[in-house]
Amino acid sequence: MNQLSQPAVLADGLCKSFAAKQVLSNLDLALAPGTVLGLLGANGSGKTTLIKCLLGLFRTSGGRAQIFGEDAWNLSATTKERIGYVPQEVATYPWMRVRHVIDYTAAFYPRWNRELVADLCRRWRLPLDERSGSLSVGQLQTLGIVLALGHEPELLILDEPVASLDPGARREFLRTLIDLVEHPDRTVLFSTHITSDLERVASQIALLRDGQIEFCGELDLLKDRVKRLRILAPDALPASFAVAGALSCQVDGKLAVATVADFSPQEIDELRQTWNADVTVSDLNLEEIFVELHDSESPKLSQGELTGAVR
Structure with a gap:
């Protein structure tokens, strides 16, 4: 497979269990370079587990997980440099001042856009001279976003990145994200429960239900069918x-x-x-569609309904 046709992210029959509890079951997902995919699922559906399997933070119980053609569990340093990741809860060094956390992180990347980082810190009012341990939850999440964007990654994976941001900060983040995804080779996987954010940013939607991808395709197709x-x-x-x-x-x-x-x-x-x-x-808007599809009384979609794929 040549590099142009190779998915940036691939899950093939992916399974993940914790003891006797199976969270993901024979899950398939492929993101072509340049895709901006919104990942939706009810609480406990396995969104974070899927993301951690794709990043090699969890070892899969079965199937394959790959990033840029490499096994996720054994990613090379070169491939890791191409990835930016914002987890639900950002962890850093609480004794370090914010500017030192940024400098420390920058040292791991051969390419680090200091002008971009300085601009983001200024626009998002990050207190550079405060210790990171004294930051509010929202400020810490903002710092995590800056650290993920500083090396201008080819693949950006966001797991509820704006859950703790106030409306103004969230608006700024989405404006920045929209600018970033205009790059044709940048791939984004964006997991959030704020469906209005996905409608602004994502061109593709994946619905996770019962450990599998129930629908994966263009947002417009989903709206046309429901x-x-x-x-x-x-x-x-x-x-x-x-x-x-x-x-x-x-x-x-x-x-x-x-x-x-x-x-x-x-x-x-x-x-x-x-x-x-x-x-x-x-x-219907995306939130209304999501509620309808995940109502406990709604049947799971058949193979003939809402078929779509990110290719």
Whole structure:
């Protein structure tokens, strides 16, 4: 496989268990260089476990995890220099002043953009002369982002990077991230529960459920396929009323509201004809789609629904 066609990140049949608990099961994922992928999943779905397996911080129980074609558990120093990582909880040396933490980190990288780092510290108001141990949680997370961006990595992996940032800092971070991802060869894996952030940044979405990737593809494709239907009939609808492919369906007299996972204009025409009904189709935002897909009563998507891949 040549370098151009080689995924920046690859999971092939990846499995991870902790004692008797299986967290990831035969998971497949491939990110082409230049992809900006948003990773979504309910709490406890295994997002952080997946990220740590991909980075070689956890050893997989089965399958493969690779970064730039190298086994994640045995990454070379050269490949590690191409990666930037922001964990959920940033750990540093509490006795060091912030500027010394930055200088210490910079010493590990042959290429370090001091102008970029100075600009980020100024824009994000990092107190360079304070000891890192005295920083607030949000300031510490901001420092972690700066350290991950300083060497301008080809692959940037973010695990809930803005969870502790205030709205202003989060806006600044997203503006910076949008500028960074304009580089055609920079790959980003962005895990967050703030779906509005993903809609601003990510072009691809991966949904993690029950230890597997349930959907992986373009955000626009996901929005095109998941729709909400408002069905108004001239007479009361039966309690058994159902819509094919519905994730949820509520019936109240003449009115039914259904969310479908595999939207088809032909099925809409059939509903209109069968029930002599007025059918209105509405778009959903990413948060609404996520809630519908991960509702405990919703069936897991079949292989024929929402098919997509990051290639």
